[in-house]
Structures are given as structure tokens and as C-alpha cells.
Amino acid sequence: MRVFLPTVFTLLLCLFVDPAAAANIARGGSAYMGCTATLSGILYPEDSEAVSAYFEDSDDAFHVLCLDSPGGSLSEGIRIGDILQERGVPTAVGRNAECLSACAVLFLAGLEWFNDGTPPLPQRLLHAGGRLGFHAPSLTVSEGSFTQEQVSRAYDIAIATLAEIGARKADWKLSDSLLTTLLRTPPSEMYEVDTVFKAALWGISVVGTAYPANNSFLNAAEACTKDYAHRRETGRVARSGTPIGPESRSGYEPALVDDVYNGVSIRLGGFGDEGRFETCVVSFTSTGSSGLSTEKQAARAIDAWGGPNWFARVDWSGGDVTFMLPSMFFPSATPLAAIAAPMDGQYMSVETARFLRPDIDLTSSGRCTVWRGDQLADNERCNQSHLRTVSPKLVYTDEKVFTWPSGVETVIKSVNFEPTVNGRAAKVVWDWEQPATIAGQCWFNEFSGNTFCFEPS
CATH class of the missing domain: 3.90.226 (2-enoyl-CoA Hydratase; Chain A, domain 1)
Structure with a gap:
């Protein structure tokens, strides 16, 4: 122009x-x-x-x-x-x-x-x-x-x-x-x-898409995360330190609930900052034996709201209500062209997992140390690889593998933020809990009593 x-x-x-x-x-x-x-x-x-x-x-x-x-x-x-x-x-x-x-x-x-x-x-x-x-x-x-x-x-x-x-x-x-x-x-x-997140952030309604093949906890978290980002963008919730972007996802403690007004629903917590978290309830307007069938849900949505696109309703504990389009349930980085339905007005489903990629950090180097109390037991250069994944049931897995010069590996694995060291129960040692002599990110192995730390180069 x-x-x-x-x-x-x-x-x-x-x-x-x-x-x-x-x-x-x-x-x-x-x-x-x-x-x-x-x-x-x-x-x-x-x-x-x-x-x-x-x-x-x-x-x-x-x-x-x-x-x-x-x-x-x-x-x-x-x-x-x-x-x-x-x-x-x-x-x-x-x-x-x-x-x-x-x-x-x-x-x-x-x-x-x-x-x-x-x-x-x-x-x-x-x-x-x-x-x-x-x-x-x-x-x-x-x-x-x-x-x-x-x-x-x-x-x-x-x-x-x-x-x-x-x-x-x-x-x-x-x-x-x-x-x-x-x-x-x-x-x-x-x-x-050209992506689901870009449109959602600015409140642009994307139509003419496929439907998600299922209504998993993960898909509900994707929808709530993007809607929360838009609400924050438009001033309906306070600005906060919570990252908002195409790689961000919030939501924990998912649960199936039967909403007396809205039918089968998924409830998720953990949106916003600590002390003012909001709960997101995603209602699918499908009841009875159909459960969370997206095809039946799409048909019900058309009957309930008179349009071919509205798919679900979101109720926030803060009082806001949003009617969701199918695109909101796909991962944020999903290209819009990839989920465009070949024909308008017809039901078509796509597995959202096709567009979900593990969050992989490139291998980095640094120094690995092992401490017994405040006594240094081992101190060598090492390499770290990092992989983060999330399952359809909204189970977050964060795995860090540290390889010592000898080839021995120390594996820190957290499932839903509960860490283990080489398969043994562990806990994160926060900066303010560490002796002044210890540097880096640390985990305490409750079985061995040792503390493992990694300080990146």
C-alpha cells in the first residue's frame, strides 16, 4: 500500500x-x-x-x-x-x-x-x-x-x-x-x-482448519497457554514475569471434571505468577458415552453456537470466558498452512503430535563437580546434553546427561519437576542453600548423600 x-x-x-x-x-x-x-x-x-x-x-x-x-x-x-x-x-x-x-x-x-x-x-x-x-x-x-x-x-x-x-x-x-x-x-x-501462536497472540481468529484428533491434557494446555498470552497482551491480566512466546507452555495438575453446565471438561492450573495463579477450564460440550470425541464435539459445537468453527469454551478463574477455535489446540509453532482443511465446512482431524518437537539443547561443555558436604570429591571437565519432552497426559520430562572424560554418565532426570540423579531420588539445591565454595546448578542425591553440580563454561 x-x-x-x-x-x-x-x-x-x-x-x-x-x-x-x-x-x-x-x-x-x-x-x-x-x-x-x-x-x-x-x-x-x-x-x-x-x-x-x-x-x-x-x-x-x-x-x-x-x-x-x-x-x-x-x-x-x-x-x-x-x-x-x-x-x-x-x-x-x-x-x-x-x-x-x-x-x-x-x-x-x-x-x-x-x-x-x-x-x-x-x-x-x-x-x-x-x-x-x-x-x-x-x-x-x-x-x-x-x-x-x-x-x-x-x-x-x-x-x-x-x-x-x-x-x-x-x-x-x-x-x-x-x-x-x-x-x-x-x-x-x-x-x-503464519503460525498458530502469532494469530492467537493478537486475537486473530483462524478458521478453515482441521480439528485436533483428540482432546488430550496437552492440547488443552496449548489452548489455555495461547489464550492466557492474548489476555495478557490485551491487558485483561496483569503483566508478569512468566515467559510468553511460541515455545512457552503453562498448565499443571490436569484433571477431568464434569461441568454441570458445559459437560466434560479439563481443568488446568498454573497460569500466571506465583501467588496469583489462574485456573483454566476447557469445556467440550460433549457428554455421555461420547466422552471427548472431537468429531461429536465438532457437530455439537455447530448445533450449540451456529457456526462451523467454534470448538470449545474456556472459563478462567479470573472470570473471563473465551470460545475456542480448533487451531488453538495445536502446538504454538504449527504453520497455519499445515492445518488448512482441504475443503471448508467438513470435519477433518489431524494428530497434533505431528507438530510437537522435543526441546533439545545443543551439547554444551563445562565443569562437573561432586561434593560430600562442603568437601570436593571430584572435579573434571564434562559435556552436557539436554532434552525436554511433554506427553499427551501433560507429563513434563527434563533429562540432562553429563558425560565425564572417562565416558561415565551422570543423568539428572526430572518428571513433573521431581528430579532424580542416576535413578535415585534427589532435590534441587538452590543458590541460597549452597556453600560459598560451590558454584553452578546443583542436585542433592538423597541415596548417596553427595551433591552433583554443573557449571557451564
């Missing part, structure tokens, strides 16, 4: 193209995405007038605008976004469609207003087979000589246009990290919303 500046300066978010390819808004679009209209082509000045005229003339009581555009005028994208925000028009990017640069900015204006006084909610749909990408605009200067006044004026307009996006943070309900990512991505690159 581009914002047009005076004379020779142009703020761009896409390549120059033939104006004959200017954006067009037409009635209809993907029925699966619920589109009442589709905006396609490159955004040029005055396209917002055509969009405004379309909605003024439309008799539809409710709108969903599908988008298929490589970008164009940034300022025009912002104007169209204002029109959508004021009218409460959700946005959508369907299968095989793309929404890049300026189009991605107006996509963020998708909101749904309610007649009962409920505050508007972001409503931005992305098909797993579609493409959504952001980057910062660039100031392009044609050849020639320019006065300092011309350059200063162009620069001021460019900065003012960027500030217009930030000024809409509250009205469009944009997060800080989204704005930062948009502005930090160089114009020559594209930050694509």
Missing part, C-alpha cells in the same frame, strides 16, 4: 502498480467466511469514498468485509479502517486470498458492535489457507534535486501518517506488540501471521 505525499515523495507499503488495478468493492464473497462484500485490488486515493458509498447504499443489517489486496495507499487504508470501525464491520481473509501491507492495517479495524451496550469486540478472521502480512512503510524519493523544505515537508507527512495508526490503538483495540512489530519490520520484508 502507499500513502501519497506531495510531488516526488511517496510513502509506500507496496510496489508501484498500474492505477487501473485500483481496489474494487463488490457484494458477496466467500460464503464460508460469511462475507457480505469483498474489497479487492490495490488501494488508491479516494477508494475510501467508494467503500463508504457501498455501505451507505447497502440494505444488509450486518456486514463482513472480505479482503484480497496486496496493499497500496497507507492513508487510504487507514480511512477505510475508520469506516469499518465506525460501522462495526468484521474483516476476513479467505482461502487463497492475501491481505498485505496497507490491507493488513485496515484488516485490524475489524470490529463487531452489539445492540445491548456490550463494548465492541475485535472480529478479524483469517483462513488458514489465506495470507496476512505486515511491514513498515518506506519513503521513496524519485530522482532529482530537492530543497530542504520539500524534504522536511515530506518527512513530516510520513511521520504524521505513521502516528495515525498509533492514534487508533484504543478505537481499533490494537496491542503494543502488534504496533511495534508493524513498525519494526523493514519495508523490504514481510511479517506474516
